[in-house]
Amino acid sequence: MSRENIESRNEPVAGEKLIELRVNSQVYVLRVGRGPGELDPAHTLAFTLRETLGLTGTKVSCDKGACGGCTVLREAEAVLSCMLLTIECGGKEITTIEGLKDAKTGALDPLQQSFIDHSAFQCGYCTPGMIMSSKALLTANPSPAEEEIKEALSGNFCRCISQYQVVEAVKAVSGKKG
Amino acid sequence: MKTFDHYDAHSLDEALGLLANRCGKARINAGGTDLLGLLKDGVLPRYPELIVNIKTIPGLGYIEEDGERLRIGALARLCELAGSKLLRERYAVLCEAAGAVAGPQIRNVATVGGNLCQDVRCWYYRYPAHLGGTMECARKGRGPCFAIKGDNRYHAILGGRKCFAVCPSDLAVAFAALGGQMTIVSPRGERKIAVGDFYSPLGNGLADDEIVKEIDVAKAFGPGRQRFLKFTVRKPIDFAIVSVAAVTEEKNGVFANARIAIGGVAPGPFRAEKAEEKLIGKKPSEALAAEAAEAAVEGARPLSKNGWKIEVAKALITRVIGS
Ligand SMILES: Cc1cc2nc3c(=O)[nH]c(=O)nc-3n(C[C@@H](O)[C@@H](O)[C@H](O)COP(=O)(O)OP(=O)(O)OC[C@H]3O[C@@H](n4cnc5c(N)ncnc54)[C@H](O)[C@@H]3O)c2cc1C
Ligand code: FES
Ligand code: FES
Numbered sequence: 001m002s003r004e005n006i007e008s009r010n011e012p013v014a015g016e017k018l019i020e021l022r023v024n025s026q027v028y029v030l031r032v033g034r035g036p037g038e039l040d041p042a043h044t045l046a047f048t049l050r051e052t053l054g055l056t057g058t059k060v061s062c063d064k065g066a067c068g069g070c071t072v073l074r075e076a077e078a079v080l081s082c083m084l085l086t087i088e089c090g091g092k093e094i095t096t097i098e099g100l101k102d103a104k105t106g107a108l109d110p111l112q113q114s115f116i117d118h119s120a121f122q123c124g125y126c127t128p129g130m131i132m133s134s135k136a137l138l139t140a141n142p143s144p145a146e147e148e149i150k151e152a153l154s155g156n157f158c159r160c161i162s163q164y165q166v167v168e169a170v171k172a173v174s175g176k177k178g
Numbered sequence: 179m180k181t182f183d184h185y186d187a188h189s190l191d192e193a194l195g196l197l198a199n200r201c202g203k204a205r206i207n208a209g210g211t212d213l214l215g216l217l218k219d220g221v222l223p224r225y226p227e228l229i230v231n232i233k234t235i236p237g238l239g240y241i242e243e244d245g246e247r248l249r250i251g252a253l254a255r256l257c258e259l260a261g262s263k264l265l266r267e268r269y270a271v272l273c274e275a276a277g278a279v280a281g282p283q284i285r286n287v288a289t290v291g292g293n294l295c296q297d298v299r300c301w302y303y304r305y306p307a308h309l310g311g312t313m314e315c316a317r318k319g320r321g322p323c324f325a326i327k328g329d330n331r332y333h334a335i336l337g338g339r340k341c342f343a344v345c346p347s348d349l350a351v352a353f354a355a356l357g358g359q360m361t362i363v364s365p366r367g368e369r370k371i372a373v374g375d376f377y378s379p380l381g382n383g384l385a386d387d388e389i390v391k392e393i394d395v396a397k398a399f400g401p402g403r404q405r406f407l408k409f410t411v412r413k414p415i416d417f418a419i420v421s422v423a424a425v426t427e428e429k430n431g432v433f434a435n436a437r438i439a440i441g442g443v444a445p446g447p448f449r450a451e452k453a454e455e456k457l458i459g460k461k462p463s464e465a466l467a468a469e470a471a472e473a474a475v476e477g478a479r480p481l482s483k484n485g486w487k488i489e490v491a492k493a494l495i496t497r498v499i500g501s
Binding site (some may be wrong): 032034040041042044062064065066067068071074077078079080083084085087088124133136151152154155156157 | 179180181182183184186207210211214215217218228231233257280281282283284286287413415486
């Protein structure tokens with residue numbers, strides 16, 4: 001590796017770049033820059049979802065990767081939106097809690113309905129994250145055992161002790177389609 | 179987070195060039211699960227001007243065995259290690275250690291390279307700058323180590339000097355037990371270093387312009403018996419208080435080989451060589467395991483509030499070896 005080769009590369013220039021963010025099957029084109037409405041390279045996905053796109057269903061609690069409140073799906077995998085840079089999320093399909101309902105009828109996902117039926121929350125702040133982690137699990141493994149449910153939700157914290165109801169809610173829809 | 183420039187690198191050369199150009203003011207982002215925390219809290223003495231994303235470099239996410247070596251690319255994700263059939267069958271200690279890191283959402287993005295290069299979790303070092311100012315300490319190049327006189331319940335009992343933070347990486351412990359080595363690239367070329375030698379009390383052995391490319395493990399002896407045990411207060415978000423990785427092999431009813439590494443007790447993974455010596459040539463038994471555990475922590479020098487970690491380490495070693 002010669003130094004010449006390395007240094008002849010272009011240095012990045014902010015402001016030239018567009019990021020195509022796909023959220024809940026909708027494409028948002030964000031201009032990278034530091035002006036109002038632009039995508040600052042330091043913006044987290046959680047920030048962009050909530051503050052730029054107005055999708056406030058995703059909750060930020062610790063903002064440190066520790067609580068799971070900000071969980072969204074990236075290509076069907078559960079990830080923490082507070083620990084991802086939006087600028088690195090271009091081209092990937094992101095699903096938030098807003099994207100779970102049926103796009104045509106507006107009907108809730110059976111998993112969401114099950115959370116309601118089981119009162120699987122108290123204050124509800126952890127719920128979007130809980131549901132997104134459960135969704136990732138059920139997509140990969142439609143009939144999980146109780147231990148697998150607990151493992152999949154081990155990165156989601158609930159301050160109100162609703163975990164028992166959450167496990168019941170997930171169990172109730174496992175083994176079914178949807 | 180304060181702003182920075184951002185660049186998606188498409189090759190190692192390109193990433194190395196950017197690091198070299200910025201003379202320590204550029205930083206690599208892999209999974210970002212450690213880096214973003216450091217940036218948000220303003221922990222790093224030099225806030226980076228440029229973040230270089232290396233996830234866009236193709237071909238660095240492999241987990242494969244070629245002949246006598248296991249090779250893992252720096253960008254392999256922890257979920258991939260935890261789910262790898264090859265690792266489960268032949269390098270179980272790695273598989274278990276990867277699965278023991280954080281929660282599923284973090285394992286879905288965190289990388290092997292980032293895991294080994296992550297910064298320490300000492301609560302003085304990590305104290306958020308926006309809550310009344312950063313704590314200038316020995317590790318940041320200014321000031322004392324606050325753990326010496328402060329609350330050091332989770333700090334080092336072995337090998338601390340100037341700074342008593344412990345290496346938080348679970349994979350480092352598994353790699354140390356397997357005798358893994360890292361391949362590090364820079365504009366000066368390539369070098370190799372054993373994972374066990376990578377850490378020092380004031381930081382890891384990475385220069386500003388270096389990138390970890392690969393970690394490899396030589397097949398020194400058969401897969402034998404491999405175990406990883408980790409003690410935490412609350413399972414998923416917590417780092418190891420103490421962890422132990424052991425790779426042992428028995429022949430004719432006695433230990434023929436043993437490698438034991440302890441995590442959470444020192445600036446790097448601590449190879450318990452005295453415990454290994456105790457085992458060789460002896461028949462496995464609970465009494466022997468307890469003897470090895472005692473030998474493992476010989477020379478430990480706890481601080482004012484962390485003597486209990488010695489007992490935790492002994493209990494884990496006894497379990498790993500004895501069961
Ligand atoms: C809530 C929480 C719990 C956690 N629990 C654990 C745990 O139990 N066990 C554990 O081991 N870890 C734990 N972690 C730390 C976690 O961040 C790491 O495990 C993870 O593997 C880091 O990988 P990454 O790819 O995200 O690293 P990044 O954040 O991308 O990088 C970490 C550092 O390494 C540097 N770096 C990254 N890749 C390279 C490379 N190839 N070459 C050179 N430098 C590089 C970066 O510049 C950065 O300074 C936890 C983190 C959180 C937030
Ligand atoms: S807000 Fe992202 S994990 Fe807590
Ligand atoms: S319902 Fe309140 S945090 Fe979970």
